[in-house]
Amino acid sequence: MIKGHVALVTGAGSGLGAATARHLASLGATVACIDLTEGAAAAVAADIGGLALGADVSDAAAVEAAFDRLLEKLGVPRVVVSCAGIGTAARILPRDGSLTIGAFERTLRVNLLGTYTVMSVAARAIAAAEPLDGDGARGVIINTASIAYEDGQIGQAAYSASKGGVASMTLPASRELARFGIRVMTIAPGLFETSMSAGLPDDVRAEILKAVPFPSRMGDANEFARLVQCIVENPMLNGSVIRLDAAARMPIK
Ligand SMILES: C[C@H](O)CC(=O)SCCNC(=O)CCNC(=O)[C@H](O)C(C)(C)COP(=O)(O)OP(=O)(O)OC[C@H]1O[C@@H](n2cnc3c(N)ncnc32)[C@H](O)[C@@H]1OP(=O)(O)O
Ligand SMILES: NC(=O)c1ccc[n+]([C@@H]2O[C@H](COP(=O)([O-])OP(=O)(O)OC[C@H]3O[C@@H](n4cnc5c(N)ncnc54)[C@H](O)[C@@H]3O)[C@@H](O)[C@H]2O)c1
Secondary structure, three states: OOOOOEEEEEOOOOHHHHHHHHHHHHOOOEEEEEEOOHHHHHHHHHHHOOEEEEOOOOOHHHHHHHHHHHHHHOOOEEEEEEOOOOOOOOOOOOOOOOOOHHHHHHHHHHHHHHHHHHHHHHHHHHHOOOOOOOOOOOEEEEEEOOOHHHHOOOOOHHHHHHHHHHHHHHHHHHHHHHHHOEEEEEEEEOOEOOHHHHOOOHHHHHHHHHOOOOOOOOEOHHHHHHHHHHHHHOOOOOOOEEEEOOOOOOOOO
């Protein structure tokens, strides 16, 4: 379902998405790279002979338009990996008495609604495609949560809620899309070396790394990409959330 097929990666302009796009291309896939930052997607797409598509995943019309272009240029993607997302750090009750409801809404729109939107548009196209094997497999959708869905820190109520939603969608989505031969899986990464984690305060990152048993380091984006490959290549992986975290459990803050 990789070599000689089309794949779609969102958030492909950076970090885990970029590494996944590159890895799938190295395995013989033709990869469409969606990102809010079209230039970043274009740089990755140019490197791997893929297609760059600029779109905000929280904007359904933009996602549908990007998908229409993907179908026109490359055809139906059989592997869809949603990495697009934002990290939000905001207290429910900051000292200044402000409300952080806007930050919550923005986080849920991108991380949860954006993931649902891409999954919906992709599933519609994949369900109409020819089955690829004796099982009737047509494709696999892999979403990205975070260990914060279970170990959320102070200031991560919005982020953890968004990732908890992504994790919770996995089983019902896999149950519903089974009739179309579409598998749905979620990866919940721990701390990985990307632009997102680079933006964390040094003390926050240091505290988290103390709680990473082995290997006690940040993950490499290629290690995420290799799990994507494993999921695609093993048809028995369906409806589950896989923590990819070196046994980390995040501290309270
Ligand atoms: C990215 C991948 O998915 C993997 C991961 O998830 S990696 C983990 C990422 N972790 C995070 O992003 C952490 C998110 N949280 C934060 O960054 C911080 O909590 C925050 C920026 C929201 C707040 O920062 P913080 O340092 O607490 O500053 P601030 O809110 O001003 O509070 C300073 C002090 O005032 C106190 N205070 C804050 N709000 C208060 C209030 N409403 N009333 C009274 N006291 C208050 C706090 O107790 C704090 O003291 P503390 O040291 O005992 O906590
Ligand atoms: N890096 C980590 O430690 C870590 C850990 C757990 C989960 N995650 C999750 O992994 C995913 C990838 O994160 P990353 O570390 O590679 O971050 P990153 O910031 O390096 O990459 C995220 C990419 O998503 C794009 N993006 C953001 N909002 C978008 C939107 N509305 N529409 C389209 N594209 C958008 C950004 O432009 C960026 O290129 C995110 O969902 C993140 O929450 C990251």
